[in-house]
Amino acid sequence: MLLLSSLPISDNTQLVLDVAVCLVVVVVIARAYCPRSKNGLPLPPSPPNWRLMGHFLPPRNPFLTVAEWIDEYGPLITIRAGTEKVVIIGRYKAAVDIMEKRGGVLADRPPMSAGQMLTGGMTIAFARTGDRFRRMRRALHTHLQPKAAEAYQPLQMLFAKNTVLNILDDPSNFQNHVISYAVTTILTVTYGKATPTSAADPEVRAVRQLMSVFRTVLRPGAYWVDTIPWLRYLPWYGRKLKREFESNRKLFANQMNRLRHQLQSHVDVGPSFGRYLLENEHLLGLSELEMHFLSGTFFAAGSDSSAAAICTVLMAAACFPVEQAKVQAEFDAVVGRHRAPTFADQQSLPLLCAFISEALRWRPLGPNGFPHRTTKDVIWASENYCIPAGTTVLGSHWAISRDSEVYPDPDVFQPQRWINDQGRLREDLAFFVFGFGRRICPGLHLANRSVWINSVLLFWAFQLTLDPTKPLDDMGFMRVEMPHVSCPIVFTPRVSDVELRRIMHNYPEVE
Numbered sequence: 409m410l411l412l413s414s415l416p417i418s419d420n421t422q423l424v425l426d427v428a429v430c431l432v433v434v435v436v437i438a439r440a441y442c443p444r445s446k447n448g449l450p451l452p453p454s455p456p457n458w459r460l461m462g463h464f465l466p467p468r469n470p471f472l473t474v475a476e477w478i479d480e481y482g483p484l485i486t487i488r489a490g491t492e493k494v495v496i497i498g499r500y501k502a503a504v505d506i507m508e509k510r511g512g513v514l515a516d517r518p519p520m521s522a523g524q525m526l527t528g529g530m531t532i533a534f535a536r537t538g539d540r541f542r543r544m545r546r547a548l549h550t551h552l553q554p555k556a557a558e559a560y561q562p563l564q565m566l567f568a569k570n571t572v573l574n575i576l577d578d579p580s581n582f583q584n585h586v587i588s589y590a591v592t593t594i595l596t597v598t599y600g601k602a603t604p605t606s607a608a609d610p611e612v613r614a615v616r617q618l619m620s621v622f623r624t625v626l627r628p629g630a631y632w633v634d635t636i637p638w639l640r641y642l643p644w645y646g647r648k649l650k651r652e653f654e655s656n657r658k659l660f661a662n663q664m665n666r667l668r669h670q671l672q673s674h675v676d677v678g679p680s681f682g683r684y685l686l687e688n689e690h691l692l693g694l695s696e697l698e699m700h701f702l703s704g705t706f707f708a709a710g711s712d713s714s715a716a717a718i719c720t721v722l723m724a725a726a727c728f729p730v731e732q733a734k735v736q737a738e739f740d741a742v743v744g745r746h747r748a749p750t751f752a753d754q755q756s757l758p759l760l761c762a763f764i765s766e767a768l769r770w771r772p773l774g775p776n777g778f779p780h781r782t783t784k785d786v787i788w789a790s791e792n793y794c795i796p797a798g799t800t801v802l803g804s805h806w807a808i809s810r811d812s813e814v815y816p817d818p819d820v821f822q823p824q825r826w827i828n829d830q831g832r833l834r835e836d837l838a839f840f841v842f843g844f845g846r847r848i849c850p851g852l853h854l855a856n857r858s859v860w861i862n863s864v865l866l867f868w869a870f871q872l873t874l875d876p877t878k879p880l881d882d883m884g885f886m887r888v889e890m891p892h893v894s895c896p897i898v899f900t901p902r903v904s905d906v907e908l909r910r911i912m913h914n915y916p917e918v919e
């Protein structure tokens with residue numbers, strides 16, 4: 409038998425070190441596997457998994473795997489990404505109880521080292537709770553609350569009318585026209601930029617590239633640095649993320665500096681979020697870099713998301729012609745075909761609102777959800793589970809959208825589920841299109857208006873059908889792969905071409 413004392417000193421030390429390393433590994437793995445929290449209550453159940461790196465989620469449509477786990481293991485599950493535990497919420501009631509009612513203790517984001525490298529720690533979307541988060545969120549709220557968002561309606565109508573005319577001229581490129589709408593609107597709201605912007609403009613391409621890396625960064629386990637945070641200090645690690653940060657820093661600074669010069673030269677640039685930041689710099693207490701990144705995030709977060717939402721509604725119309733026809737019958741009764749609808753018609757068109765709600769439930773954007781983090785233990789009394797403080801929590805938009813207790817026959821497209829017996833929109837039914845609790849999307853009022861005005865004008869102007877000879881990828885918009893989602897919509901005008909152009913050129917006649 410080999411005795412420790414019989415080994416030479418260096419071998420002895422080596423052995424002790426090896427044993428210590430093994431012990432650390434065992435403790436780390438044991439803690440990662442441990443199904444109980446410190447207060448003795450169990451964590452939500454975990455699908456079986458023997459991989460050291462954690463649960464395997466396929467890179468394409470990981471939310472489908474999560475939904476299967478939720479069906480099998482219950483409304484809450486725990487998975488592991490490296491040594492990090494992640495609790496996923498997959499049912500409506502649990503989301504309300506935890507993400508909404510306990511929103512205060514779920515307002516934090518996990519450290520997300522890859523995200524911090526990409527954004528230099530400057531974007532609100534990845535900000536941990538604390539002083540910077542509060543200052544940024546306050547600035548956003550003041551500018552995006554419902555009254556403030558209403559002020560942008562005339563501009564949204566103007567740009568949505570261009571979507572109709574662009575589709576009339578070049579229907580097969582509808583995804584690019586919708587992207588142009590979204591970026592023109594968001595650039596005007598962010599920096600007061602008055603000229604139309606196209607999907608091919610360099611600043612738009614740069615921001616869309618940022619959003620594509622951003623989406624990868626959000627995937628649990630996508631980067632080693634999220635498991636081993638000190639990797640970020642190695643000069644050779646994550647060069648692409650660091651380069652991306654530098655180019656965005658320049659892009660966002662250029663946009664804001666252009667606006668600053670215009671204001672200094674008394675150019676009439678109109679109201680915008682950037683102008684509000686510059687004019688209230690001292691009150692808001694934001695540094696120059698924070699202002700650049702806050703407006704840059706506003707621009708980035710609001711462009712592709714709005715475009716994908718509009719395209720999802722158009723796709724739903726083409727996929728479900730009977731439901732589309734019901735909405736158009738309501739238009740014919742309320743608006744007629746001699747004028748185009750405006751925001752003033754919104755209250756009288758509940759079927760369209762129901763159609764939009766159903767489309768965004770049927771194919772939810774951001775189906776994986778966005779990571780939140782608990783700052784205290786959260787006990788979910790319904791099943792007596794505990795989510796310990798410091799755990800990453802994801803509300804799975806996809807799994808929640810398939811909750812058959814709240815949305816019976818969840819895979820069936822049924823706008824009627826949003827309408828009550830009196831023919832009005834139900835107030836007791838909701839879906840979390842814009843996320844949860846204290847991190848709910850601050851752009852929701854602006855985005856809702858963009859989706860509504862484009863849908864109303866396009867449904868009013870065109871009959872939308874699918875070209876059966878071409879393939880349809882009805883999950884593509886959820887992955888925000890525009891303008892390359894395979895979605896062959898045919899747009900047939902519902903009034904004559906000449907009449908449609910006349911009405912659009914005069915639009916909006918009334919507001």
Ligand code: HEM
Pocket residue numbers: 532533534535545705706707709710711713714717773774778779841842843844845846847848849850851852854855856859
């Ligand atoms: C239909 C379009 C949009 C959808 C579906 C959408 C959805 C979301 C979702 C799901 C989140 C994460 C919420 C959470 O963590 O639980 C979010 C965050 C955010 N959104 Fe939106 N959004 C849209 C449009 C916009 C627009 C137009 C803007 C800006 C004007 C915007 C700005 C932001 C920002 C800044 C955040 C980060 C908030 C934070 O972390 O505190 N979004 N959005």
